[in-house]
Amino acid sequence: xxxxxxxxxxxxxxxxxxxxxxxxxxxxxxxxxxxxxxxxxxxxxxxxxxxxxxxxxxxxxxxxxxxxxxxxxxxxxxxxxxxxxxxxxxxxxxxxxxxxxxxxxxxxxxxxxxxxxxxxxxxxxxxxxxxxxxxxxxxxxxxxxxxxxxxxxxxxxxxxxxxxxxxxxxxxxxxxxxxxxxxxxxxxxxxxxxxxxxxxxxxxxxxxxxxxxxxxxxxxxxxxxxxxxxxxxxxxxxxxxxxxxxxxxxxxxxxxxxxxxxxxxxxxxxxx
Amino acid sequence: xxxxxxxxxxxxxxxxxxxxxxxxxxxxxxxxxxxxxxxxxxxxxxxxxxxxxxxxxxxxxxxxxxxxxxxxxxxxxxxxxxxxxxxxxxxxxxxxxxxxxxxxxxxxxxxxxxxxxxxxxxxxxxxxxxxxxxxxxxxxxxxxxxxxxxxxxxxxxxxxxxxxxxxxxxxxxxxxxxxxxxxxx
Numbered sequence: 001x002x003x004x005x006x007x008x009x010x011x012x013x014x015x016x017x018x019x020x021x022x023x024x025x026x027x028x029x030x031x032x033x034x035x036x037x038x039x040x041x042x043x044x045x046x047x048x049x050x051x052x053x054x055x056x057x058x059x060x061x062x063x064x065x066x067x068x069x070x071x072x073x074x075x076x077x078x079x080x081x082x083x084x085x086x087x088x089x090x091x092x093x094x095x096x097x098x099x100x101x102x103x104x105x106x107x108x109x110x111x112x113x114x115x116x117x118x119x120x121x122x123x124x125x126x127x128x129x130x131x132x133x134x135x136x137x138x139x140x141x142x143x144x145x146x147x148x149x150x151x152x153x154x155x156x157x158x159x160x161x162x163x164x165x166x167x168x169x170x171x172x173x174x175x176x177x178x179x180x181x182x183x184x185x186x187x188x189x190x191x192x193x194x195x196x197x198x199x200x201x202x203x204x205x206x207x208x209x210x211x212x213x214x215x216x217x218x219x220x221x222x223x224x225x226x227x228x229x230x231x232x233x234x235x236x237x238x239x240x241x242x243x244x245x246x247x248x249x250x251x252x253x254x255x256x257x258x259x260x261x262x263x264x265x266x267x268x269x270x271x272x
Numbered sequence: 273x274x275x276x277x278x279x280x281x282x283x284x285x286x287x288x289x290x291x292x293x294x295x296x297x298x299x300x301x302x303x304x305x306x307x308x309x310x311x312x313x314x315x316x317x318x319x320x321x322x323x324x325x326x327x328x329x330x331x332x333x334x335x336x337x338x339x340x341x342x343x344x345x346x347x348x349x350x351x352x353x354x355x356x357x358x359x360x361x362x363x364x365x366x367x368x369x370x371x372x373x374x375x376x377x378x379x380x381x382x383x384x385x386x387x388x389x390x391x392x393x394x395x396x397x398x399x400x401x402x403x404x405x406x407x408x409x410x411x412x413x414x415x416x417x418x419x420x421x422x423x424x425x426x427x428x429x430x431x432x433x434x435x436x437x438x439x440x441x442x443x444x445x446x447x448x449x450x451x452x453x454x455x456x457x
């Protein structure tokens with residue numbers, strides 16, 4: 001046994017009157033105030049851990065303080081990077097605008113729509129005999145407008161450019177046996193009157209130039225039909241029917257003269 | 273000078289990319305008109321029914337887009353007679369025979385009337401936008417092109433030549449010819 005080892009003297013009385021004294025500096029400085037334990041801090045320490053929203057708030061505060069309090073080297077670096085990025089993008093944009101064939105930003109464009117291959121079904125076959133002797137090709141701008149439901153003063157408009165081809169000529173299937181008369185070396189043929197045979201406006205001939213508001217498919221179709229009627233009238237005003245008549249008669253005369261007749265008289269039947 | 277560099281650069285960019293647009297009235301007044309004589313005899317008309325469909329489903333887009341149209345097209349084929357002349361017909365008055373050489377048949381017109389185009393189905397889901405009017409017209413134009421490209425498969429040109437033969441034979445018989453030969457070249 002070493003000399004440092006404390007020895008409990010059995011003769012000493014046990015300590016039974018130990019009084020706990022609170023340790024408080026405040027009580028020494030301000031003897032009037034009661035030195036009570038800080039229960040709020042203890043409660044907050046023992047409360048639940050900070051919420052997700054508190055974490056996001058603290059992250060955002062640190063981020064903004066980065067610029068506010070002046071981590072200036074990082075801020076300068078970011079600003080320099082942004083500046084050069086804007087300059088480079090601007091240069092690419094200028095090149096794209098100046099050179100028409102360049103397609104630098106082509107990767108941003110959506111892929112073009114392509115239709116699926118489907119069958120083209122022949123549903124009807126009709127025997128005809130039409131002489132197309134004149135053709136009118138025209139491009140026409142048709143405009144339609146409708147009032148907005150909420151505000152009658154303001155109107156929605158649509159502008160459609162329509163390219164149309166109008167064919168005029170004769171329906172030779174109406175020529176009867178009695179309409180062809182041979183008088184020695186003269187051939188007399190009576191043909192029906194000239195008329196408009198086709199008004200052709202296909203989807204590839206239609207371009208919606210501008211529109212405001214919302215237009216349904218039926219409204220657009222109605223507008224296109226209006227345009228077709230207008231362009232048919234324009235063709236008639238430009239003299240497609242007299243042109244078709246003159247040209248058709250000339251062609252038929254050539255054909256019948258090639259059959260050996262020196263003189264061919266072509267007359268028009270009266271309209272029934 | 274360094275202070276002016278950035279503003280000058282921006283100004284240069286703007287000047288390089290400024291575009292000149294014609295006035296709206298100038299664009300609206302553009303009309304092209306051409307009236308010309310033709311000389312085609314159409315002898316057959318085919319009615320074609322076609323379904324035009326697009327399924328625009330992409331791996332990098334949330335949602336899908338589908339559209340389906342039904343369209344009816346009228347095809348007319350016949351013989352171009354504008355350059356037909358007397359050299360194309362050989363006549364023997366003694367035997368009342370004639371040999372006629374006609375040009376080969378060709379497609380005279382393809383007509384898809386707007387009133388015969390019908391929207392059958394349309395659907396846009398998720399974050400996809402509806403089909404715009406321009407896209408719809410482009411889809412129908414592709415359908416029109418598809419009908420044109422399959423022309424050889426219909427047999428319309430053979431029917432046109434056959435019908436032309438029948439028509440000319442009937443006319444020539446009425447005129448008085450008995451032996452009629454019609455060829456295509």
